[in-house]
Amino acid sequence: MLLDTTLNIGTPEGVELKLPAAGLAPRSLAWLIDALIKYVTIFVVMIVLSLFGKVGGGLTMVILFIALWFYNVLFEVFNNGATPGKRALGLRVMNTNGTPVDWSGSLIRNLIRFVDVLPGCYAFGCMSVLLSKNFQRLGDLAAGTFVVHDPGKRPLPKPNDAQPVPLLLPLTLAEQHAIVSFGERASMLNRERSEELAAILSPVFADLDAERLRGHASWLAGSGRSA
């Protein structure tokens, strides 16, 4: 896959972990949600504290300060790298080595945000996200972090329970792979789409329908045989 936004994280165990990098659009949306939360909260706090005169005014300033500079830091450190906006979009900040972001990393990336905002509307940040290999803004580059789509808990799809149908055609590993994947995804597709996908193979197989292809997939995956 040449046009691929997947980040590869090398581990000491010798496998590469793969993560989908988050691009400009979901990150902007997450930012928008966070901004809404932040400013609504500040607004409410200001109204409440304005009842307490000058002392309330002072507290408002402190809270304003914390909200503007530390909202992201606190959430990223204590909430597995996700502010509420990021969580809503299934994003997460992590170090480029795949470990959870810590105080230093989060603080660097969020203080440098001040430069990302320049010269207006996050212009530097957006340019950096679009130009850098892993969609990092300047703060991310300085802190060694990136934002990824959190794969989260991904349950296995329903096992392919079709009756195995032997396939007596010599296929390469990649071809077998594609058919097995089809078998797994078939339960998530509607009938028309399944037929459409199966029809791609019609030049190779005579009278092939989705059901039959699922059977082949089941056979290729090896179900029905003893291990």
Add this chain to the structure above:
Amino acid sequence: MKQDAFERKYRPVWEKFEHWVSILSHDHRRLRVDRDLRLAIAPQFPALYRQVCHHLALARTRQYSVALQQRLNALALDGHRHLYQSRASLVGAFGQFLTSSLPSTFRKQWRFMLVSAAVFYLPAIAIAIAIAFKPELVFSLLEPAEVAQMESMYDPANSVLGRERESDTDVYMFGFYIYNNVSIGFQTYAGGLVFGLGSLFYLIFNGLVLGAVAMHLTLIGFSETFWPFVAGHSAFELTAIMIFGGVGLMIGYGGIAPGRKKRWHAIRDQATAGMPLVYGGALMLVVAAFIEAFWSSSTWPPLTVKYGVGLSLWVALALYFMLLGRNGPE
């Protein structure tokens, strides 16, 4: 081995692994689940994690289906995240930070601190001297309205000093100083990313304003109110701005002269190396805001006491940065 057999054989291992990760991870730590259980699991966890990594590698080379690969990838990622996270305890780290890493980092980066101090104080001194000879120069730097505001703040006729004090507004001013001063500090720091230019700008600009205001108020005869007011918090506030500027310059230097590293790696390393100073600077500005709001504005202490406190804070800070953490670990 066919995929189905593989899955059937190892599914229990994966489920066990998933369960262990959820027990060991943050979410459960807060709920205080069975401590003994966690202690029993922890030593066996790495072995199980390596097994899952092995399965992931197998699934890839044998080209098992995408769904299975993705699931194993997610499992391994969870394990990786858990196993290799940093686990510094915040309380212990804070003590170590105060007694050792802050002052020793300061000394280690003394070149940047020195340059930052020079860029901050030399313009201040220069403009002060210039204004001493040509007092109207202050208006080339500040708007007349700003000058008038400064004058009204430190007018000896006022009963309280500082920025617009009417009544007992110490808490309000505390909040204002934190918001205003720490933000300036952070901006001075962040500006360093642009090859140090932002830091230089903020340092020079703040230095100029500082020198101009100080000399102007002295010339018009407000020194009795101005100097005792700033004496108390000056040590923490000015040093903190200088530190933020210095760390900004560190980052800028990483961008200008990355040496044998990639440019962004050099910047990242410089930023990481300067982190104790950023924490320290923020802490110092909070202390300065506290002093400024609750001590500097008070008019009851005699002048000697106010100057004395100011001077001893300067000395204490200098000794702190020179002496502490000499023998401790980095």
